[in-house]
């Protein structure tokens with residue numbers, strides 16, 4: 001029997017002070033040691049293992065105790081295939097039977113990215129946390145017997161390698177968007193106490209529009225891949241689509257087998273109202289189409305929906321564009337969370353109006369690295385090696401446009 005192509009797992013994450021980012025939605029500053037984190041996970045594991053209904057106990061405890069953004073979905077990480085999760089986590093998950101609990105484990109987080117910024121120091125390895133794992137008691141998918149769609153060439157083109165995609169990602173690490181994001185976030189953290197609100201207001205309106213402009217972009221990516229029907233191999237296309245649809249569904253608060261949670265727009269509205277002390281609806285009504293975000297959206301639409309005759313190249317371009325969005329969003333949201341924390345402690349809290357709604361920023365700071373891994377897996381499941389140039393062009397196009405957007409926002413903060 002062949003090994004499952006996909007697995008679904010839940011985890012309960014406990015961070016410690018040596019974690020890559022020692023803060024979470026549960027604890028702004030994590031101070032516990034690795035040993036203390038391990039003991040906590042052991043305690044949680046015992047509680048779960050001795051419960052009358054293990055999956056329910058796992059989900060309940062993960063919801064209240066996990067430091068991961070997946071706490072919102074009872075610790076569920078959804079479906080994933082080989083190469084999408086950290087190796088140790090993947091190996092542990094695939095070794096379990098359905099419904100089984102793993103032993104506590106430490107997960108690494110240093111392997112995915114080059115160290116380019118202060119918060120990703122080289123050499124940090126054993127950096128995330130102790131985690132308990134369980135297969136959700138659901139179906140497993142096995143690799144289909146016949147991988148070639150009738151009408152497709154029997155000899156499938158060679159796929160792009162992990163190394164080639166990582167190399168392109170490392171170009172983003174040193175690209176224009178990273179510089180613009182650094183500039184923007186430094187200015188955000190340093191906003192003057194006497195005029196922070198006036199400077200931030202137009203920026204927040206731009207961010208609100210920008211947040212929603214990614215949903216049509218992701219939808220276009222899905223369409224571009226679907227349009228290769230009859231040209232691309234069914235299994236490759238299907239695998240890519242299964243990956244690509246997950247982050248889009250998450251934007252609308254949707255996860256498999258669960259009641260619908262808050263959409264990202266709703267989470268942003270809470271954050272905005274807490275920060276600016278006014279409803280987001282009023283700001284959007286006053287400025288329905290903020291100029292920088294509107295331009296950025298027009299560029300994305302032009303790039304992803306423009307005319308062309310080669311559907312495979314269009315699909316590969318769209319997937320490269322998507323990967324760049326998700327890859328850069330990890331920096332974008334992690335740094336934004338840090339900057340708002342600094343602004344809060346330096347300006348907002350002393351002024352008597354501390355931020356209390358952190359969910360929007362924390363969910364994104366936690367979740368975008370996972371989205372980037374999904375985007376990476378989609379690319380390596382679908383894009384032929386011969387299309388590396390198309391992939392690179394798409395990633396650089398997004399890098400250029402995102403840099404222009406954040407430099408505009410930085411200009412607003414500096415005005």
Ligand SMILES: [Fe+2]
Pocket residue numbers: 247326329367368371
């Ligand atoms: Fe994302």
